Amino acid sequence: MSKAVRIHAHGGPEVLTYEDADPGKPGPGQVLVAHKAIGLNFIDVYYRTGLYPPPNGLPLTPGGEAAGVVKEIGEGVGGLKVGDRVAYTTPLGAYAEERVIAADRLVTVPDGVTDEQAAASMLKGLTAEYLLRRTFAVKPGDTILFHAAAGGVGLIAGQWAKHLGATVIGTAGSADKVALAKSHGYDHVIDYRETDFVAAVKDITGGKLCDVVYDSVGKDTFPGSLDCLKPRGMFVSFGQSSGPIPPFAMSILSQKGSLYATRPTLFTYIAKRQELEEAAAALFSVIADGTVEIVVNQRHRLADAARAHADLEARKTTGTTVLIP
Template sequence: MAKAIRFARTGGPEVLELADVDVGEPGPGQARVRNHAIGVNFIDVYFRNGLYPLDLPNGLGQEGAGVVEAVGPDVTHVKPGDRVAYAARPNGAYSEVRVMPADILVRLPDDIPFDTGAAMLLQGLTVQYLFRQTWKLEPGQTVLFHAAAGGVGLIACQWARAIGANLIGTVGSNEKAELARSHGAAHVINYNTEDVVQRVMEITGGAKVPVVFDSVGKDTFARSLDCLAPLGLMVSFGNSSGAVPPFALSELVSRGSLFITRPTLQTYASTREKLEAMAADLFQMVSSGQVSIEINQRFPLADAAQAHIELEARRTTGKTILLP
């Protein structure tokens, strides 16, 4: 038996319960992994509160790092004793030990600790596809990135700086502004005290930006569109403030024939080859020191509900992890 967080109904953090689970042996295409650290992400909130449907009862969490204990008969790319990390469905990372699909496991380089591995993969691979694939960020470009002091945001600030791009980051406090700036944001806007659209106009000399990266959703969507130059791209990759409400396509027309996309990691890392290439790019950025992973909150596995409370209240910066 092993300890794991389970929930039988959707709702607030209080639905999360620590339970004993029978792990069992891995079957074909599976591996049993003992987690050393577990990543907490806002997508976990979406599953917990029902925004993203999930068969219940179920586990939670999509990201972790640990050691392979056993593999199924047809698994060859990892073996018992390997240090691994993962970031993908199915849910169940909030656990001491789990049996899981082996094809989402990547070997963790020896120079990257387990807590960093668990804190970097989902958010780091997100930045990888945003900057390398959804929009190929180039030196000298100026872009807008919401929630710049969050886990994804701090990686994005550093990655943009490494490329030589000018990232305008939005944050909700002066403390978060300083954090984003220290990680590489060229400009920071406190959306609680400044007008985001006006500041973007000032920073760009009225030209606006060619792309906006928005994981906030409902609260920022309209302003994001207003910050885009004609033919600009709106990248909506999350809904931390709630789902974007329905809108008329004429909203894109009136602002200058805008484009919009709703990308997911699952789509970009749809094959093992793509996943390994993306992970190798991320690991190189971290191992080289161009990107450091900021872990600012650590909770015991049993306190997963409290971790969710802090995350939803926007009292966290950088990454939150659970320790089994």
């Protein structure tokens, strides 16, 4: 019997239970995938705690990215065959040894990308792709601020943004994390526990400030992030690891320089099949040619998902974490 991690009630890491789970047979337009590696992300915590309501209620098998091989193909599926290496992000259900999934959500993994790299980069790497190439298209000469620079998305974004020609400023919460971020594309990294990041950004830029701030931290970095932006700069809020940003008056954007603000989500950017394929091709290209190194610093057995969640919430992790079935 195949195994999976399920949530039957919201709560702490202890609610993640490792149990038998029959993946079923693929129906029309579906395939059965045997996972080789599964990505761990902070959004998994949001679903576990109930901050994000599960789309189909409980019980829930969490997890939004994985890589594996096609084990069985349903009726009407073209372009895939048994044994193909594939990866995906969305829908939920990745914390499993095997799962049935719609074929049109899968992308093939090229030879130059490993299973762990693919599993660790589908959600985080595609997030970096849409942030840097589509939400605010970073170009040579831009100055950007990226919070949580030593996190999974941050390490990818630092390398990619530098490749795009930007001056890249990051924040991190320890000396080790500062050093890690500096080794992954960041020109400047601010230890926010030791230094006021707004003052540091003003000093680094000579008062010119940033064209864009990418913020997945939320409550703890707001409204400071707005104060790091030059007039008509863009505030991109794409997560809330410290808690949600409190409601604010839109007039604050005009007061601080006619700023733009957006709250994007990856799933809007890859909803169309063509967009998913193009984004994945761009991501796998920069991984395969060495422009972006995917840093897998923690590996846990799927059965130890609770431990992995505890470490993630305690900010004991750097780079990416994968679960191995």
